[in-house]
Amino acid sequence: MNDRPSAHPTGVTRLSGITPSGQVQLGNYLGAIRRWARDNTSGDLYFVSDLHAMTVPHNPAKLRALTRQQLAVLVAAGLPTEALFVQSDLVRELGALTWLLECTCSYGEASRMTQFKEKSNSSTGFRLGLLTYPVLMAADILAQGATEVPVGDDQRQHVELARALARRFNGAYGEVFVIPEATLPPNGARIRDLAEPSRKMSKSAADTSGILSVLDSPDLLRRKISRAVTDNMSRVEYRPDEQRGVANLLDILAACTGTCATDAARDIESYAELKGAVADAVVETLRPVRERTEEILADPAELDRLRAAGAERARQRCAHRLNSALRLAGVG
Template sequence: MKKRIFSGIRPTGPLHIGNYLGAIKNWLQLQNEYDSVFCIVDLHALTTPNASKGLKKKVFDLATTYLAAGLNPKKCILFVQSQVPEHTELTWLLNTVTPIAELERMTQFKDKAKEHRSNVNMGLFDYPVLMAADILIYQTDLVPVGEDQRQHVEMARTIARKFNQTYGATFKVPEVLIREQGAKILALDNPLKKMSKSSPNLYSRINLTDSPDEIQEKIKRAITDSGKEITYNPQKPALANLITIYSAFSKLSASQIEKKYQGKGYAQFKTDLANVIIKALKPFQAKKKALEQEPEQVKKILEQSAKQAQAIARKNLKEAKQKMGLI
């Protein structure tokens, strides 16, 4: 029997190449190797101020992105979180075994609480428990996430152990699955920060739906380090980030890229990098455009997957409730 994986992305805006290289590209391989459950986590999106504005459109956009990128409903379950209410019911049950002190230590909560001090909601505080429910309700073995989400998976592990200690063996304790290549693509305007959907600077990221002109302009504006040689050096994070992107889309190694641009400057390298990205995204963009013309087909895929997900979730929720003495 294949091991099960669970992962998801919040529908908070267009995905960028960092999302693709860090998550979705891995999922395309994982769906062939594991019993795969992928989720559009719209309930998590609601913890962001004003997230409900245009949420349906964002969910549809993310679904077409997943499918155009190559996720296959015949190989994986692809559904919308809010269409499986068992997630929120299990969240409440898990809340009863989750220490407040553990939640107060969560780095993302502390960071976002500082950023939105006047608008901190309970959903943001309880976010890790809902994420634990997302994972545990499918008896997940492995969770493919970026390094920034490791702490949340560790919390899910803690909650699973606490529940099992309190009520008897019920949930699998999931493991983190992190793959190095492309796991962290950095912002084009600040290589000390991760590329982000929420950055106010549109030139900090390349969206998967950007036009060739937009891609060329963004790469042209991307900051570089001092010096002229095209060499991969972690001490020069801006150039290292661009080489990482080039390598991921071209399948050339960093050393091959260095050799190719020996004696050439940043201008030629950036022009070629933009063209590599444009060429790589062209098939995806064509598929996405076609799917956007078939909303009923996309809706049907999500509904069928939600039924599959709910069948698994209902069974595991029932067991948890029985262990807790609920009718």
């Protein structure tokens, strides 16, 4: 499963991350992780961004457990172990680089980040990390020399900040950092909450009744799907604007079976039949990943070995760049 396809064009390094804010859910797997495993090349890097999960109050033991669990899921899904690492294993390197970049970034730039404006307006007790974490994200990108960062529209602004800081640092002190490009990932499955199909399925949702987690048992997956919100129209047709719940179930079925949602609806006559088909497809899609993840988590010494090896490779990739940046800035 870890054989790697042919490499990107020379010099291209693509970086993607996933934050352990909750258990990996079906949308994460179908929309990103499965594609990473299928399409990765020798220039790709993937990391568990556990430091990013600390911008809100968190339970340390839970964060540690979720980080290990996410790393295990990535391995189980077939991502190459030589391309994986955990962000906090580079905390000293990233801490030093983040400080250099914070001293390059203006308050105005940081406070204009959309996510900061939205979340800080809704809370009077927000953490300073909510303001500065886009600079940490810039450090993640620049430390590894990433040339491409596949992100959705909600994160594109953060990559633009990384580009601006890299240019400014290079201009002030000397050429150190690659200027990364934000790229749009291929359209993945857009999975919505089964209990509230007006919102995306999220691993950080407080109510998990509509969330299908990769590690949920088959029985639990079936129960959650059987309770999925539909409507009273009693027709199985793909009408996302009129029938959000039904359309979401058809999107899930299509993503699991490799067809389109309209085609998936054709031979299904009732909501009960639809839910049964979705349950079967989800259980079988997630079964090998869940079982392999459980095997990996049952061998903590091997997971520790894989994690340590990934951390060492990540440190080696960023060492020369970080040392050069510190020296040019006058502190190394």
